[in-house]
């Protein structure tokens with residue numbers, strides 16, 4: 001582990017580099033003031049060495065911070081269940097929408113909006129300010145927006161994400177350890193923290209699709225759409241991830257579990273020779289996505305309600321694409337998903353998996369990269385009793401599905417620090 005002097009020297013060097021870049025390019029300096037930009041540095045136009053300097057500062061300041069706390073204070077300050085309570089209240093009561101950005105409000109007005117006592121509201125907001133930069137209190141009793149609450153007020157996607165995190169994900173995570181204890185070795189998706197928390201015998205996806213849960217399904221679908229659009233996971237990254245150009249005129253791609261079809265829409269705009277079928281389980285998600293299709297690709301991107309645990313109805317497509325689908329399912333279920341594709345496959349059809357891949361221990365670029373992977377992995381455990389996989393695990397899935405399904409290659413998706421492309425090809429006869 002680096003010493004505090006090494007860390008602080010590296011922080012100073014990298015901060016100088018970043019500061020010079022911001023100054024020379026006339027860019028705003030880091031801030032949570034209301035005028036601050038959403039992202040400090042635009043990822044698409046910032047040189048990699050500047051992005052890397054920023055990341056290094058983040059890693060090193062966190063390491064320095066923890067070292068200076070020491071083990072006892074580090075533990076006491078890290079595990080704070082209270083941390084989620086203020087963002088939960090702020091999103092649940094939609095407080096960021098209760099007064100315009102740029103104006104001010106009072107605790108009594110916020111309490112009236114939320115329908116809770118002013119005493120409780122004040123405690124929640126003051127925690128949100130100090131713990132999360134949610135709102136600011138420039139003078140006692142006067143509440144204004146910060147850059148963070150401005151973002152929540154203006155971006156429904158991120159508002160949904162915080163609401164989902166502090167309502168659904170939080171309580172599911174709490175129950176996950178008990179689910180592990182109750183169902184050791186189970187690969188059943190309903191033996192999860194999510195199912196335990198919701199006292200249901202259905203998996204998360206089954207639960208959301210149950211009548212009465214429409215609002216929660218809608219929120220989950222919006223969260224998925226928001227996550228899919230993040231720069232490190234964006235649908236545009238799929239364009240260079242595979243040799244789509246090499247597919248023939250009229251070539252067909254089936255986007256299995258494709259949700260709102262954001263990736264297919266992006267690909268269709270770039271590869272005019274291709275046709276797409278986006279399949280998803282839920283009728284309302286599929287119909288909603290269909291109604292919002294961009295006019296220019298409407299003819300080449302079709303939607304279909306399809307349960308991937310039943311036989312694939314689209315026969316002879318060139319590619320069956322599964323993005324962020326297999327990691328939702330344990331091995332036994334993932335093999336069933338792959339087997340159900342087989343009746344659709346022709347000789348040479350490819351199964352293209354676009355998913356998170358866990359790296360070998362000790363090979364992560366830095367601690368934040370590893371932490372992201374561990375969080376992603378455990379999230380799948382919590383929600384669906386599944387988990388992320390290493391490359392070798394994917395190869396085993398293909399082998400278990402059918403010996404004629406041959407693993408071809410795996411590579412990190414260009415431009416993404418998180419997702420990989422894993423390709424298998426059908427070497428049997430046309431099904």
Ligand SMILES: C[S@@+](CC[C@H](N)C(=O)[O-])C[C@H]1O[C@@H](n2cnc3c(N)ncnc32)[C@H](O)[C@@H]1O
Nearest residue numbers: 205228257258259280281306307308309323324
């Ligand atoms: C994590 S999301 C990924 C969505 C999309 N591929 C993307 O990358 O944005 C998983 C998707 O699988 C869908 N799904 C879950 N169970 C399904 C099933 N049995 N059949 C078809 N789709 C299903 C969900 O509705 C959801 O849209």
